[in-house]
Amino acid sequence: MEKILEIQGLSKQFYLYEQDREIKSCSDITFTLNKGGFIGIVGTSGAGKSTVLRCIYRTYLATTGKVVYNSLSYGKLDLVRADERKIIHLRKVELGYVSQFLTILPRTTAREHVINGALDAGFSYKESVEKAEEMLRYFKLSETLWDIYPNTFSGGEKLRLNLAHAMVKAPRLLLLDEPTASLDNDTKLLVKELLMKLKKEGTSMIGIFHDLEFMEGLCDHVYNISKGSFQKGEAL
Template identity: 85%
Template sequence: MEKILEIQGLSKDFFLHEQKREIKSCRDISFALDKGGFIGIVGTSGAGKSTVLRCIYRTYLATTGSVIYDSLSYGKLDLVTASERQIIHLRKAEMGYVSQFLSILPRTTARQHVINGALDAGFSYEEASQKAEEMLRYFKLHENLWDIYPNTFSGGEKLRLNLAHAMVKAPRLLLLDEPTASLDNHTKRLVKELLAKLKSEGTSMIGIFHDLEFMEGLCDKVYNISQGTFC
């Protein structure tokens, strides 16, 4: 099986300058993700699960190790040493990231936020608008919310908007950091169904979940991260 992502010896340390103290997060993480595969990550809070995803997405720069991504744009590329320009392009064109927290440009409506995700993936504005509306409806965001700023949304509404923005691209690589944390059971099922559809269409995924029942039938492999290392 071809690999889309190969991680070797990944570690991340944080230095608290005010306290002159170093915190060691994930340590010596190594695993590979098959093209079209889905890896689930579980573990206790604070073990370093989110840090692994952020090092892949390059929100954090790994302290040691390599993250080799087989990209369409550049071929095999180490995301640890890739340029900022390359990372920005990959985030727009090939990668998706869903977190529990909404990150959105100022004065951007919910509808435009999802349209922007589709535009990044290369769709025309007309196609992007249509796909955005389909995705907003899919995640049960009421039409009266589409053209307002999402800072007033509830936690669940913000998470559904995050999901719509990331999934409208149908990215090659999708990273999911607790994508169902504040969702009701019905919306969780919608998320699971769409993830299964994306997987069947070739999207490769890594997801962090506390809800082990949610992962059943979805993940090909599950890793437990304990005290910063995979086991």
């Protein structure tokens, strides 16, 4: 089985200068993700789950360890030590990240945000528009919202827009930080169906979930992160 991601001894500490003390977020995280595989992460709040994803996406720089990603663009690359130019390129064309919070350029409409995701993935403008509108419809975002700024959206609408932006490009590696946190049950089913489709098409995924029922039939392996370290559980 081809490995797409190998994490070895990953640790992240934060130093609070004003208090002159160090906080350990996660420690000695080691696991492997196969191509087309899906790893679920569960655990209590504050255990370090989101930190692991952010170290992979490199919005956090790991304190120690390796995050070796087998990329199409550069081959095997340690994301901890890769230069910023390569990280930015990978985020555009190979990596996707869905968080509970919407991050969007100022004066960008919902439609433009999803179009930009498709353009980053290399689709033509015409294809990007078509894919963006298809994705917005899929996640049941009303057409009355497409051409306004998303700062007025509800929490659920912002999360659906995040999902549309990340999934429109069918990334090679998709990181999901509680992607169903503020969604109703019908929308959760839409998310699960699309994740299953992406998985069948070869997208590799790591997801943080509190909803164990949602994870059933989706994850190949589940890790429980407790006090910053990993314990492997059964697949759901």
